[in-house]
Amino acid sequence: MEQILLKHTHTGQCLSFDEYRSVGGFDALATALREMTPVEVQQQVIDSGLRGRGGAGFPTGKKWSFVPRDLPGPRYLICNSDEMEPGTYKDRVLLERNPHILVEGMALACYALGVHHAFIFVRHGYEQAAINLRAAIAAAHRSGFLGDNILGSDFSLELDVHQSAGRYICGEETALINALEGKRANPRVKPPFPAIKGLWEQPTVVNNVETLANIPAIITGGPLWWKGTAATPEAAGTKLFCVSGHVANTECFELPLGITLGEIIDGPCGGMRPGSSFKACIPGGASTPYMTGAHRDVPMDFDPVAKAGSRLGTGGIIVFDHTTCMVAATLNLTRFYVRESCGWCTPCREGLPFVAHTLERIETGRGTDRDIEILREHVKMLNYAFCALAPGAMGPVEGLLRLFGDELEAHVSGKKCPFGK
Ligand SMILES: Cc1cc2nc3c(=O)[nH]c(=O)nc-3n(C[C@H](O)[C@H](O)[C@H](O)COP(=O)(O)O)c2cc1C
Structure with a gap:
C-alpha cells in the first residue's frame, strides 16, 4: 500500500x-x-x-x-x-x-x-x-x-x-x-x-x-x-483514518481511500479487543451517523459512505463493541455539542440541550414513546440552524433512531437500560 x-x-x-x-x-x-x-x-x-x-x-x-x-x-x-x-x-x-x-x-x-x-x-x-x-x-x-x-x-x-x-x-x-x-x-x-x-x-x-x-x-x-493510490477507481488518493474505541490497535493509519470498513477493522486495527465483538462505529468524527456490521463491505470513500446513510467526515473512526449502550453513547456525544454550541442561533443554542435532556430521560428509564418522537422531530428541525454544527450534532441521533430503534424501544418500555449501565 x-x-x-x-x-x-x-x-x-x-x-x-x-x-x-x-x-x-x-x-x-x-x-x-x-x-x-x-x-x-x-x-x-x-x-x-x-x-x-x-x-x-x-x-x-x-x-x-x-x-x-x-x-x-x-x-x-x-x-x-x-x-x-x-x-x-x-x-x-x-x-x-x-x-x-x-x-x-x-x-x-x-x-x-x-x-x-x-x-x-x-x-x-x-x-x-x-x-x-x-x-x-x-x-x-x-x-x-x-x-x-x-x-x-x-x-x-x-x-x-x-x-x-x-x-x-x-x-x-x-x-x-x-x-x-x-x-x-x-x-x-x-x-x-x-x-x-x-x-x-x-x-x-x-x-x-x-x-x-x-x-x-x-x-x-x-x-x-x-x-491511483486509492483502493477503487472512483476514489482518489490515500486517507488518514484515526481509530479509537474497542479495537485491538488504536492508531492513525494512512490507507487507500475506498478500502472497506471491514478491511480497516480486521487489517491494521487487528480486529476487536479480546472478548469484544463489533457492534457499530462512527466513521468520520462524532458528527457522523453510525455504521453497523451490515456496512462492513462499504468502501470508505465520500459517496459510498453517504449512500450507506452516513458521512466519511474526517475519517475519525470510533468503534463500539457489543457491551455499548448506544443511547448512552449518543447522549455522551450530544453533551459535547451542547457544551460547544456557540449560542449564536436559537435552534442550536436551545435545541441541542433539549435533545440532550430527552436522551437523558430515555437513558435513565424515564422516557416515553413521545420522547422518541421528539428526537425524530429535532433531527429535522435542527437542519434549520445557522451553521452545520447542529445538523452535525444530530448525526448520531439520526443514526440511533434509524439503526438502534429496538434499543430505544427497550429503554422506554423496560424503563431500564438493557446494558445495566
Ligand atoms: C462546527 C464545525 C467544525 C469544523 N471543524 C473543522 C476542523 O476542525 N478542521 C477542518 O479542517 N474543518 C472543519 N470544519 C469544516 C470547515 O468549515 C471547512 O469546510 C474545511 O476546513 C474545508 O477544508 P477542506 O475543503 O480542505 O476539507 C468544521 C465545520 C463545522 C461546521
Missing part, C-alpha cells in the same frame, strides 16, 4: 528539515516555480480529484477556482488545523511527525492561488504541533523556500501560526475567519463565501491540513499516479 503523508515518519519522531529534504522534500515546490504556471498547478489539483479532508469532501481544485484572479488587493489561504471533532486526531499526528509537508503544500497552494500571506489556525492544546510548525517555517525561511523571491522566482510568501483560544466552532471556516480577525467566533452568513469575501473581506481559501499536505505528491507524482 502506497503511503504519501506518513511515509518516512515511522519512528514516530518529528522529521527534521534536512531529513525531509533528503527524501525529496521541497522538490515539488522547486519544480512548480521553475516549470509551471500557477494555473497549471491548480489544474493538476483539479485533475487529481482531491476532495477536502476537513469533513465535507468538497473538491479542492474546484474550491480554488472560485477565487477571483482579477480583483485588486490581497488574497489569503488559511490552513484549518482546529481539529476539535471528538474521535479525530489525524492532523495532530501529521503535524507532530512531518510539519514540513504542510509548509510545502501550503507554498504550492499559495503559488497556485496568488497568495502572499497565509495562516495556520492550530487547535488550542496542540502545543507540540505549533512548536513543530514554527520550527519548520523558520527552517524553510533559512533555506529560501519561504520569504521574498522564493528560489529566485518572483513569488514571495509568509506563513504565520495562530493558536486558537479553544472552541469547536472555531473549526467552522467563517467562525475561524472571525476568530483570526480577533472577533467573537460566530459563523458568518454564506453567501458571500470566503472564496469571494473572507479574511478582512478579501478572497480566502480555507483548507484542512491533510488536504494541503497532499499537494506536493500530486505535483511530484502527477495527478493520475496520485489518484
Whole structure:
C-alpha cells in the first residue's frame, strides 16, 4: 500500500528539515516555480480529484477556482488545523511527525492561488504541533523556500501560526475567519463565501491540513499516479483514518481511500479487543451517523459512505463493541455539542440541550414513546440552524433512531437500560 503523508515518519519522531529534504522534500515546490504556471498547478489539483479532508469532501481544485484572479488587493489561504471533532486526531499526528509537508503544500497552494500571506489556525492544546510548525517555517525561511523571491522566482510568501483560544466552532471556516480577525467566533452568513469575501473581506481559501499536505505528491507524482493510490477507481488518493474505541490497535493509519470498513477493522486495527465483538462505529468524527456490521463491505470513500446513510467526515473512526449502550453513547456525544454550541442561533443554542435532556430521560428509564418522537422531530428541525454544527450534532441521533430503534424501544418500555449501565 502506497503511503504519501506518513511515509518516512515511522519512528514516530518529528522529521527534521534536512531529513525531509533528503527524501525529496521541497522538490515539488522547486519544480512548480521553475516549470509551471500557477494555473497549471491548480489544474493538476483539479485533475487529481482531491476532495477536502476537513469533513465535507468538497473538491479542492474546484474550491480554488472560485477565487477571483482579477480583483485588486490581497488574497489569503488559511490552513484549518482546529481539529476539535471528538474521535479525530489525524492532523495532530501529521503535524507532530512531518510539519514540513504542510509548509510545502501550503507554498504550492499559495503559488497556485496568488497568495502572499497565509495562516495556520492550530487547535488550542496542540502545543507540540505549533512548536513543530514554527520550527519548520523558520527552517524553510533559512533555506529560501519561504520569504521574498522564493528560489529566485518572483513569488514571495509568509506563513504565520495562530493558536486558537479553544472552541469547536472555531473549526467552522467563517467562525475561524472571525476568530483570526480577533472577533467573537460566530459563523458568518454564506453567501458571500470566503472564496469571494473572507479574511478582512478579501478572497480566502480555507483548507484542512491533510488536504494541503497532499499537494506536493500530486505535483511530484502527477495527478493520475496520485489518484491511483486509492483502493477503487472512483476514489482518489490515500486517507488518514484515526481509530479509537474497542479495537485491538488504536492508531492513525494512512490507507487507500475506498478500502472497506471491514478491511480497516480486521487489517491494521487487528480486529476487536479480546472478548469484544463489533457492534457499530462512527466513521468520520462524532458528527457522523453510525455504521453497523451490515456496512462492513462499504468502501470508505465520500459517496459510498453517504449512500450507506452516513458521512466519511474526517475519517475519525470510533468503534463500539457489543457491551455499548448506544443511547448512552449518543447522549455522551450530544453533551459535547451542547457544551460547544456557540449560542449564536436559537435552534442550536436551545435545541441541542433539549435533545440532550430527552436522551437523558430515555437513558435513565424515564422516557416515553413521545420522547422518541421528539428526537425524530429535532433531527429535522435542527437542519434549520445557522451553521452545520447542529445538523452535525444530530448525526448520531439520526443514526440511533434509524439503526438502534429496538434499543430505544427497550429503554422506554423496560424503563431500564438493557446494558445495566
Ligand atoms: C462546527 C464545525 C467544525 C469544523 N471543524 C473543522 C476542523 O476542525 N478542521 C477542518 O479542517 N474543518 C472543519 N470544519 C469544516 C470547515 O468549515 C471547512 O469546510 C474545511 O476546513 C474545508 O477544508 P477542506 O475543503 O480542505 O476539507 C468544521 C465545520 C463545522 C461546521
